[in-house]
Amino acid sequence: MTFDKYRVFETELAGRPLVVETGKMTQLANGACLVRYGETVVHVAATASAKPRDGIDFFPLSVDYEEKLYSVGKIPGSYMRREGRPSEKAILTSRVIDRPIRPLFPKDMRNDVSIVATVMSVDPDCAPEITAMIGTSIAISISDIPWNGPISGVSVGLVDGEIVINPNAEQRKVSDMSTTVASTDSRIAMIEAGANCVSDEVMYNAIMAGHEANQKIIEFIKGIVAEIGKPKFEYPSNEPDHEMFEAIKAFAEEDVKAALDTDDKTVRDERLKPIYEAVHEKFDEIYPESEAKIDECLYKTQKFIVRRWLLDEQKRVDGRGMDDIRPLASEVGILPRVHGSGLFTRGQTQVLTIATLGTVGDMQLLDGIDDETEKRYMHHYNFPSYSVGETRPSRGPGRREIGHGALAERALLPVIPSMEDFPYSLRLVSEVVSSNGSTSQGSVCGSTLALMDAGVPIKAPVAGISCGLITEGERWMTMVDIQGLEDFFGDMDFKVAGTHDGITAIQMDLKISGLLPEMVKEALEKTHKARNYILDEVMLKAIAEPRKELSKYAPKMFTTTIAADKIAEVIGKSGKVIKEIQAQCECKIDIEEEGETGQVFVAGLDAEKCQRAIEIIQTIATDPEPGAMYLGKVTRLMDFGAFVEIAPGKEGLVHISQLDVKRVDKVTDVVNVGDVIRVKVQEIDDKGRLNLSRRDVLIEVDGLTPENNPDEERKPRRDGGRGRGPRGGRGRRN
Template sequence: MLAASSRRSMLLAKQLTTKSMAGRGLQQRTFFGLDMLKSFLRGDKDKKLKVEEIKQNIIVEPTKIEPESVPEVYVPREQTPVSYSIGKYARLADGSVMAQWGNSMLLTTVVSEEKSGEKQDFLPLMVDYREKYYATGTIPGSVKRREMAGTDAEILKSRIVDRIVRPLFPKGYCNDTQIIATVQSYDIDHDPVVLAVNSTSATLMTSNIPWNGPIGCVRVCAVDGRLVCNPTFKEKQRATLDILYAATANRTVMIEAEGHEISESDMEKALRFAHEHIQPIIAEQEALPRKEKRSFVPMKVPEDLAAAAKGLIPELQTRLSSLRKPTTKPQRQALENDCYYFVKQQLFKTHADLLLANKPLLDSVSHDIVQEALRANLLAGIRVDGRSTEELRELNMETSLLPIVHGSAVFTRGDTQALCTVTLGHVDQGLKVRSAINDNDDYELKNAMLHYEFPPYCVNETGRLGGVNRRMLGHGALAEKAVVPLLPPVTDFPFTIRMTSETMGSDGSSSMASVCGVSMALLDAGVPLKTPVAGISVGLVTGGDIYDGQAPITDYKLLTDILGSEDHYGDMDFKIAGSKDGITAIQLDVKLPGVPLDILCEGIERSKATRLEILSQMNNVLPEARPINSTKVSSSTIVQIDPSMRGALIGTGGSNIREIEAASNCTVSCKEDGVVEIFGKGGENIALAKELIAEATFMYRRGQRVDVVVQQIMDFGCVVVPKFAFGKDSAMDKSKQAFIHISEMSHTPIKKVSDMLYTGQTLEAWCIFSEKDSAKLSIKALHHPVTGAPLSDTEALQLVREREEERRKLRSASGLSNDSSPRTHRNPSRRPRHSNHSPHNSS
């Protein structure tokens, strides 16, 4: 009976749950009388519930929604017009904008729960950027012909939008929020990422969600020595510097940059150029119509509790500065835990009842007060590990750690440690990057890639292995941008290069440790880098209200080589990588609503000295690239064949080339222009492959010395084949057979061919005629006509030319035209053979 009642209760709850309609505006609530509910749970057959009775007892309480205007706004931009259609599409979302720039169109929507779920002190923001295949008029190549999970490129672009908009949400706003940016139409000359950022800002500005925008975004490239804002696709391909820049009217929020060793001064000029060009975008968004922002209730801290917590700051400052370098991360973590315990212990003495009933409040207050104490120390120039604000942690480097791996290195900076490896492969093993906006079968392979891993043990935690999260993709992409500009081109170094970085310990800026470690692993593998590359992270701590994005920042400290705790409690993580000659990659992440550009330029200058110091120590360990170890690394060799012999090399269905690969243990690829690439380990294997390729593509060439073997003796000459083909099936191939006439065997007359040659005899001959499947050789052309002494190739060629000149003169003397072919010329003095007037038939 109890089980039946439970099942009925579940059924009732499932079928009659209150439904939310019209975006939470219209709600339908259903109630039942007590007697009817009891009858249903008992299963009383005499008092069955009827549908009509249920309907009569339904009470519907609709909530009226005042219709909001749905304006469509067209906003012109300086160069190319951009239109924002606000609220016209996806009307049920809290905010929606269809933005168009050129022929690129992107729909951005934002939805935020009106109330946060569990009590929390962070913003659960999810940003998804998606590219639809129909945006380019193509059908997906997947099995089901539909878009699948987000690609790596889409995830990286989602991270860009997330990092830009997240710092501008107000403090204490912790409601679940989701932003979806979908590329609906793609124009190759109008960057959808720039459009996604600007349309997301416009969507948040025109929605009722609290947000302290607007933000403007541009892409700036250095093309042919000049700065170009929002370049075309072709201009971007020629660029030596590519910056994606986002900012408010007076503060920078995000930077993504990659370049070919750009000087610090040129980088600063490009950033200021970008900041100038976002001002019209921000002005356009300021003019957009807006909804009234919804109110929210942040986690409130009672005034007496806040005062009690602030009174603990001096003691916390003393405790946090008690360690002296060198320190380890476990020591600092233990110190921070002691500080948290101290705060909670002191607050419990006066506010036990409040804090026992509200654990999130206790955790939030403890975190904030420890953060405030640590930041106060940093502003005073006191770091938790005892270093100065410009001091680098101790470095340690190892190379050739793994004996079988092509190249390996371990880079250690403090407690941050990265194991980096390099594997060299065939150029055809490159990665073919495809996406909805780039699904061309002729797309160039990506022959250099860097994969970053962050296993749980690197922070002394347990967790699930497998898969790649957004953070790993982002860190790997940044390190890849830093290293790739210094790699040799594929034409000079025909390998696919896979670089990996496995974080073995994380205590701040593991991505920059990856840059340093991968650079050394590349040199260890024998990759001729233009110059080594290193990276460093610069942090920032500011005084005053960090959530005030308008007040000028006057009290601040830049921190070189930040720790994990300085990253967590600080305001900025400014990663800068480059060589001794300039910057190759930059990434800026901020926690406060932007950083003034002047402070960032100061950070760029600060990073240069530290980068050069790291490069100096790297150079002491491994000053240049090692020679490639042929026993570990497969090498590549190029062989040129006659394009007409490509079919002979490949064979029917690829049979010939597979036999060559199996015999030589090499990979062989042949292009249409006759360029054959051999890729394999060991010089012997490559030499064997070259020999087999030469045999498969052998053809007689006029004016060439060849080693042949007599295959068949005839009365008027002999048939010969190349030495490698004698006794094999290929000896029956017409293209391998050649003929030596008896008159070409010796300068002195011979009666029988068998008097001079025998079957199986090896000899040298000179090719005097060659056409498809037909060749004539000469033995006497390689011997002096008087002395019989052997001739060199040059002498033999001269002798053949003299003989041809004598024949030309004889033809001229007999009335033959020099321009006529002896095969087609007919002597007009001779009559046809079938004529009755033939001299042999005359009486």
């Protein structure tokens, strides 16, 4: 069989071949391509419905980035042995692809458009996410779907102070930056960044380097379109009639101005209700069956007013200056039984974040197509309907919630202490209790407060703020800390999080085709000043540094090191030994093998019991020697003495003459089964049997003698062992 329409197009990106194939597969889609970047292969298909969807007031675009585990030679670990719901990373990648392409579709189109990018093969040096973004641009560009593309996207790293385009796997491990930049042929269309506190200048230079690298790929895509691109189809516009809009605007404009002119979202909404009712009462008969379009005209009237105020009068709806931040407040220790909590308020936006400290074994296990298999620091973001005064049932996090949670997670990750310095897993949950703009950055601030309240020794506090944009032809202006109305009617939501010294995360959402370089630079400068103000004037006044002590409800962590060949003895057959220690000491134990040693982590609420577990493990892992002292449990009683287990499988005899400093007539006068006593190894006979002494411990440690302890009844000590203090590492689950 021959494929008459089969075409292959080749170029190079960051020193690696980029090959695009069309015309062989997916002949029934509106547009499709197979993109090979190195040995990474992504198939992208773009389809559109023949007719618009009725009754909606938005453009129905869906983007799905599908990770297939066969692409990395894995079989899914689920019961069904097939891919289920998309991973968090796949959802985030779908959002990253969606954001730069969405503004380039006609705003009045209501035909469903679906983009499906399927990862079929992964070369670790050639990111499938970037390959999918480029493939998406090609598939839409060559299709008959109306679109004002193409775009291109690259990843930008910072390795040893040098900017690197599309860093390979080894470079990504040491890079101080992971920034995705998407561009059109003239503007920057999307920025998504995580960074290790880099300066504004370095970030700006990286964005510009990515924008420049994109231009070569855009020209490459234009060449493909020129050769095989289809004519774009016609669609019925959903734009309200111009005459209708002008009539409604003339009728309602002054009332809408009066309604919008307040800093209280609740008051604004109440003022707008009678205006909507009056408009429908007047125009429903004039324009029958056009209820949605009448609402659209009212929306456009509000947008017209807000934009005119900003551009012509430098007036914001709440009366603030362009660089003013809404009233701020910070509190910590809101919830008494959790490990840490912080409430951050900016205007009518409020976020309560809760920090939970967990054990090594509480890390999240990942089953994806990259090398990351577990995650120690997790951030989850919840946006209930009541936060915006609406009524709808909760159905779990959507893509927006997952995206905002990931942004806050990325913003805090550079300041989280290492496992060696702080051997805990961490989960933060941001509950948005009130929303009027920029809740994602509120969750960044709330997370810093919660971490410090929990006693997590973060490297530096992080704050987040957003910057908005209004454009009209060649005119444009930016404003700091946009509230909901300015987000709805503006052109940009440029979110930046960072410390005093540098940027840790960026997420840029646009409703226009892209930004000029000077817009990016101004947004970076304004957000830097704003986050410093938030840190100094509010957050650090609520809590200046992390608490020195953890909550009494947080698990206590202890660690010790044993030889790797002793790990099996500590775990025991089918985990019997380690389970027994955990049950006896009411703790959780994780072990990680590192070369010739094993790191043992013990966590529990009772520090004394954790120390006892450490001592038992050290006893198992260390061959007993004469003179060594141990804490042991009495397991059996004989007329001639008591058998004491100093560790699972290691038992010795305390002869009746060695039970006390005074004469003992009956073993049960001193000890009973189940008692925990400290003993000393006197000798190990040729058969490996242990002869133990409690008497020597009483003399050497407690300083007792028969003279100063006459016929006083002796009771066994119940003190715990002494383990080393908290250190770090990751654990083997048991």
